[in-house]
Amino acid sequence: MALWRLYYHIIWGTKKREPLISHEIENEVYGYLIGKADHLGCIIHAIGGIEDHIHLVISIPPKLSIAECVKSLKGSSAYYYNHSLPNLPQKFIWQEGYGIFSLGGHQLST
Known part of the structure; x- marks a missing residue:
């Protein structure tokens, strides 16, 4: 089994920055992404955003x-x-592309 500690901050938006992530569906959106990430073998340490x-x-x-x-x-x-x-x-459509930044483990608590 491999040991890995890779942390990324990833950001992506809705198409044309439409306010599609309403408060009413926010938990559903986050829950789905957490479940899908788990299925892929990924770990979501934090999730959030706005509309x-x-x-x-x-x-x-x-x-x-x-x-x-x-x-x-x-x-x-x-x-x-x-x-x-x-x-x-x-x-519901996501915008093409995304932003990504690598993090060190010590940055997770800040």
């Missing part, structure tokens, strides 16, 4: 590229939101 973007502090195992992880999280979550959440005001 038009999301922040994750995540550990991604070396067997999975960052791009594959983000693509899976964004793609499957948009599909899930559009097919499972009632009364969305419009189609």
Whole structure:
């Protein structure tokens, strides 16, 4: 078994920065992403955001590229939101791209 300690701060937004993550679905959005990350073998250490973007502090195992992880999280979550959440005001779409920053383990507590 490999030992890995890789920490990333990843940010991505909704398409055209539309305010799609309302307070009413926020917990559902975060819960889905945490579950999907777990399924991929990733660990979400923190999650949050506002109506038009999301922040994750995540550990991604070396067997999975960052791009594959983000693509899976964004793609499957948009599909899930559009097919499972009632009364969305419009189609849920994430903006292309993302921002990513590496973190050291000592930065997690700050």
